[in-house]
Amino acid sequence: MTASAITQEGERDRLVVKLGQIDWTFCLFITGIAAAGALVLYSIAGGSWSPWAGRHLILFGVCFALMIGLALVDLRVWFALAYPIYGIGVLLLLAVAVIGHSTLGAQRWLDIGPIRLQPSEIIKVGLVLALARFYHSLSARNARLSWWLLIPAAMIGLPAAIVAHQPDLGTAILIAATGGLIMIMAGLSLRVVGAGLLALVAIVPPMFMFVLKAYQRARLLTFLNPEADRTGSGYHIIQSKIALGSGGLLGKGFGLGTQSQLNFLPEKSTDFIFSSMAEEFGFVGCAVILALYAGVIFMALRMASIAHSHFGRLSAAGVTATFALCVMINGAMVMGLAPVVGVPMPLLSYGGTVMITMMVGFALVLSVRVHRYSEVTRGGGAIL
Amino acid sequence: MIEPSIFMDEVNERQGTFQRRAFLLGGGFGVGLIALGGRLAHLQLLDANRYKKLSEHNQFQFLLTPPPRGLILDRNGVVLASNRPDFRLLLAKDDHVDIDATLANLTTLVPMDEARLRRLRADIDAAPRKAPVALVEDMTWEEFSRINVRAPELPGVTADMGEVRVYPYAGAFAHVIGYVAKVSAKDVTKTGPNAEPILLNPGFRIGKQGVEKAFDLQLRGTAGARKVEVDVKGRVVRHDPAGDIAAIPGAPIQLTLDADIQNRGLEIFGEDSGAAVMMDCRSGDILCLLSAPSFDANRFVKGLTSVEYQALSGYDRKPLYDKALSATYPPGSTFKTMVSLAALESGVDPELKRVCHGSWPYGGRIWHCDKVHGAVNMHDAIKTSCDIYFYQTALAVGPDKIAAMARQFGLGELFDIGIPGQRPGLVPDPEYKRRHFPKDPVWHGGETPSFGIGQGYLNLNALQLCVMCARLANGATALQPRLIHSIGGVVQPSGAQAPALPVAKAHLALVRAAMASVVNDPGGTAYTNVNSRLNLGPIKMAGKTGTAQAHSYGAGSRNTANLAWSLKDHAWFIAFAPYDDPRYAVSVLVEHGGFGAAAAAPKAAELLRVALLKDADIRARITAPPPPPTPVVAEKPAPVSAT
Structure with missing residues (x-):
């Protein structure tokens, strides 16, 4: 259990040693965010554990236990399961596209008995694992610029396209951006990155005109000028900004947020929970939460960078990128800096599947730390 | 380094690149979070007052409170027209309320015949959106409390106490004072005092005849408001008495009548x-x-039925x-x-x-x-x-x-x-x-x-x-x-x-x-x-x-005794008194x-x-004992003989 124990092969596989290697400060930070989420959910339900706060806490507790459990799973198991998870994710996405349950005009769910499965969540973790595994076996030169890179590009493009087709633009952008960041961290030539960014700028106007659905176009236009449509699409942005701004420095106080309590704020428990919180706890409360998020992101990146295996580095960094992008996109959205896309605030927002995804992702990050000295066989799993 | 590596230099190169780029990424996320914080500071610190106002605008609404209508008095201060409390039921025209079901439930509590239901339906349809409609007015206390108890069965219905005009002498002043009656569509104008939203208030009455009509604006007063907290659907959540604006009662009008x-x-x-x-x-x-x-002006306040009107106009x-x-x-x-x-x-x-x-x-x-x-x-x-x-x-x-x-x-x-x-x-x-x-x-x-x-x-x-x-x-x-x-x-x-x-x-x-x-x-x-x-x-x-x-x-006889009423002569008498000091x-x-x-x-x-x-x-x-006669008219002695 000394610092050296983890470096000793044989010794480091002991459960106690592994538990000691879990970053408990990190766990404290994510628990803090989830608890803040429960507090806000309790308040906006008019001071009630139902319908959100209680279930939010229970789900977090279950997911936390799951995270600790999965953190102890050998990194080689993650490595071995990388492609299968990705493959299953893509297949489920295709299944949803064909037979999925249509909710709010978007085919995102798959009902398997009592479980409502959201394959786009599976693919978030699956893509990170699969890309990390692919790059684990790729030389630095090939990772910089080679025809091999068409493979990760396709691995990113396929699920992103299916998700965009659902249509879930927010998640599609999140998947594509996460994949892109993994490619960059794996060593993609910065010239290619620059060219890619230029291509993106060039492709946006035709995408906007011909690929996006009418409601997506409306949302984007509304984002640019929310006052033009006060009761329709612009309503979300206007009410969210009112909630945020009226919070002021110290907020209106616990249980006293009028925008959320009186339902002027839409989606107050999910996508716009940050606004609910900002209204009641003000700039001070927001700053604390943003600091917690920053702490989680930097701790996770630190865990990624100390891993000895390339798979471990890239997978932990990929999960961190997903998490950080979620925070950025949702934050920008509720503050009126980005269009309204369905990306929740991780850990804070109420919602089962997103929570599970993030906690599984954090389990991977913790596992990378716990097994940072482990050897990950290039090219195949030694255990499975 | 324990890590066994086949291509050690490669591994080191990949690791080095990753470290640099992860550092950059972390920096990028840091900048992103600081940008969000800056945006928050802009919204929550610089523009806070503006958004607080907008939030209050969302949160609070002012519900009009009708002013008490001015009294009408006779020359000695006797009240000829006043107001009395009126227990009534209001229906909020909400999209979520099934009006037919509510009316059906209501008829079990307050008996209503078909004609009255039809009139009520017409009133509800004619009322402007969001404006509550008075379903039943002038309920007895028993009816009022019975309905209050069973309010949950009547979604959208609220019981409330308004004021209604009352003419204690019913008919004696009906032609002079006139009466107030329900506001009709043609009473409401685009501009001016009759464009005021208070006219749409349920139970609001407007002067239709006589003094009530001629001095309607003076008698009407100025509407006040109750500051209430509403939710996004406009339903009242709380009442904030400190924010109320008092109604200004209408001015009393004193007549020279006795x-x-x-x-x-x-x-x-x-x-x-x-x-x-x-x-x-x-x-x-x-x-x-x-x-x-004459006629009972109070009937017009309630709204005359067509039968009543025909009876009055046919007489x-x-x-x-x-x-x-x-x-x-x-x-x-x-x-x-x-x-x-x-x-x-x-x-x-x-x-x-x-x-x-x-x-x-x-x-x-x-x-x-x-x-x-x-x-x-x-x-x-x-x-x-x-x-x-x-x-x-x-x-x-x-x-x-x-x-x-x-x-x-x-x-x-x-x-x-x-x-x-x-x-x-x-x-x-x-x-x-x-x-x-x-x-x-x-x-x-x-x-x-x-x-x-x-x-x-x-x-x-x-x-x-x-x-x-x-x-x-x-x-x-x-x-x-x-x-x-x-x-x-x-x-x-x-x-x-x-x-x-x-x-x-x-x-x-x-x-x-x-x-x-x-x-x-x-x-x-x-x-x-x-x-x-x-x-x-x-x-x-x-x-x-x-x-x-x-x-x-x-050329016929001027004896009118046997003539039909409508053919008889009109009788006049003019007089003044006292004769000597009119x-x-x-x-x-x-x-x-x-x-x-x-x-x-x-x-x-x-x-x-x-x-x-x-x-x-x-x-x-x-x-008094008879004073010495001091006739006003001295020019020609009046042929008045007291004896």
């Missing part, structure tokens, strides 16, 4: 149809302005019609006072006697008188109401002078009394015929005798005749009638501030003396009927009867009442009695 006189007037009319107007002949104040029979006594202001009649013999004054002013000797044989041929036809009066001077002609005398006198004076004199006394005039509904009637003259009868623009000689006895084109309303009588009695000024004493405490100008009456005092005295004989001397037209006298000891009244034809008799003037019209002396004079006497007995000076005179 409730005692007016109420007694309605009583003595019974089912007789007609009008009575009384004025104070010193100030011009209207003490009584009555049209009979041949026309209770809805204001006979004091809107109806005009020929004044009959009461007009002889004007003919006499015109004659006196144009130099006719009052002692000139004309001979009455009961009939008189003129212009190719026979002109009748109701009696054979023999040779009569002006005094006796007025006293006995001799038609022959006035046929001839009118011819001697000519229509222009008579019409001019009539106008000096307010006949044919519209007075500024503050309420709508007056019709001017007509004082004809040759000029009038020239302008209005293009086919026959000539005043024929045969029209003047009719004019002389108050018939023909001459048509007047009861207020004008009262003003005429009051000016006669006052003798000095052309009094203006005043109905509105004060508005919100601001006293209106008195009717006594009027130009002088350009008629010689002696001439007026002569006519007044003759009018005194009408009532008090044997042979006077109103003498024989004991009910036509005041019977107040030393207090005497002076008057003039009038009987106006309601249809042409042609205070009150009255005009009474009884539609199809027959002879003025019999039908109208007793009513006028009773009204004067009520007014006189309320007057402390008069009461003192009645009870």
Whole structure:
């Protein structure tokens, strides 16, 4: 259990040693965010554990236990399961596209008995694992610029396209951006990155005109000028900004947020929970939460960078990128800096599947730390 | 380094690249989070006040509270129109409320028939969106509490207490005060005071007639507001009493009317149809302005059913019609006072006697008188109401002078009394015929005798005749009638501030003396009927009867006893009292009442009695030992004999 124990092969596989290697400060930070989420959910339900706060806490507790459990799973198991998870994710996405349950005009769910499965969540973790595994076996030169890179590009493009087709633009952008960041961290030539960014700028106007659905176009236009449509699409942005701004420095106080309590704020428990919180706890409360998020992101990146295996580095960094992008996109959205896309605030927002995804992702990050000295066989799993 | 590596340099290169880029990525995320923090600071610190206002604008709404409508009082402060609490049910027109189901549930609590349900449905459909509709008004306390208990079964329905207008004397003031009723679509205007949102408030009433209509804005007051917290669907969550804005009650309006006189007037009319107007002949104040029979104004506040309306409008006594202001009649013999004054002013000797044989041929036809009066001077002609005398006198004076004199006394005039509904009637003259009868623009000689006895084109309303009588009695000024004493405490100008009456005092005295004989001397037209006298000891009244034809008799009998009601003559009586020191003037019209002396004079006497007995000076005179006579009219000793 000394610092050296983890470096000793044989010794480091002991459960106690592994538990000691879990970053408990990190766990404290994510628990803090989830608890803040429960507090806000309790308040906006008019001071009630139902319908959100209680279930939010229970789900977090279950997911936390799951995270600790999965953190102890050998990194080689993650490595071995990388492609299968990705493959299953893509297949489920295709299944949803064909037979999925249509909710709010978007085919995102798959009902398997009592479980409502959201394959786009599976693919978030699956893509990170699969890309990390692919790059684990790729030389630095090939990772910089080679025809091999068409493979990760396709691995990113396929699920992103299916998700965009659902249509879930927010998640599609999140998947594509996460994949892109993994490619960059794996060593993609910065010239290619620059060219890619230029291509993106060039492709946006035709995408906007011909690929996006009418409601997506409306949302984007509304984002640019929310006052033009006060009761329709612009309503979300206007009410969210009112909630945020009226919070002021110290907020209106616990249980006293009028925008959320009186339902002027839409989606107050999910996508716009940050606004609910900002209204009641003000700039001070927001700053604390943003600091917690920053702490989680930097701790996770630190865990990624100390891993000895390339798979471990890239997978932990990929999960961190997903998490950080979620925070950025949702934050920008509720503050009126980005269009309204369905990306929740991780850990804070109420919602089962997103929570599970993030906690599984954090389990991977913790596992990378716990097994940072482990050897990950290039090219195949030694255990499975 | 334990990590076994096949391509050590490669591994190191990959690791190095990753470390640098992860560091950059971390920096990028850091910048991103700081940007979010900056944006938050902008929204929450710099623009906080603006968003706080917007949030309050979302959170709070002001619900209008109707102001209490101003009271209407009589001259002594007796309340003629006030407000009482009204328990009622309101239905919020919400998209989520199944109105049919709610109404069906409601009928189990408050019995309602099909017709009422249909009307309610129409009301609900006609009401503007979001405006609550009054479902049931004027519930008893039992009904109110029963519904309050079962409120959960009636989604969208709220019980509340409003105010409703009440007229404690129901009918006596109905034509003067008018009534308030539901706001109809045509009452609401695009701009101005009738564009105020308070008009859409459930149960709000607007003045539709009389004082209520003419002074609606003053009586209405200014709406206040209750500050309430609402949710996104507009439902009230909380009430914030500190933020309430108090309603400003409507201004009270005091009338010059006297409730005692007016109420007694309605009583003595019974089912007789007609009008009575009384004025104070010193100030011009209207003490009584009555049209009979009347109707219960409170019914209009609730909303009249079509059956009720048909009953009222179908009754041949026309209770809805204001006979004091809107109806005009020929004044009959009461007009002889004007003919006499015109004659006196144009130099006719009052002692000139004309001979009455009961009939008189003129212009190719026979002109009748109701009696054979023999040779009569002006005094006796007025006293006995001799038609022959006035046929001839009118011819001697000519229509222009008579019409001019009539106008000096307010006949044919519209007075500024503050309420709508007056019709001017007509004082004809040759000029009038020239302008209005293009086919026959000539005043024929045969029209003047009719004019002389108050018939023909001459048509007047009861207020004008009262003003005429009051000016006669006052003798000095052309009094203006005043109905509105004060508005919100601001006293209106008195009717006594009027130009002088350009008629010689002696001439007026002569006519007044003759009018005194009408009532008090044997042979006077109103003498024989004991009910036509005041019977107040030393207090005497002076008057003039009038009987106006309601249809042409042609050559037939003028005995009206067997005629149908609607063919009988209209009975008039004008009077003032006390004769020696005039205070009150009255005009009474009884539609199809027959002879003025019999039908109208007793009513006028009773009204004067009520007014006189309320007057402390008069009461003192009645009870005091008789003082030495100090007649006001000294020029010609009045032939009044107290003994």
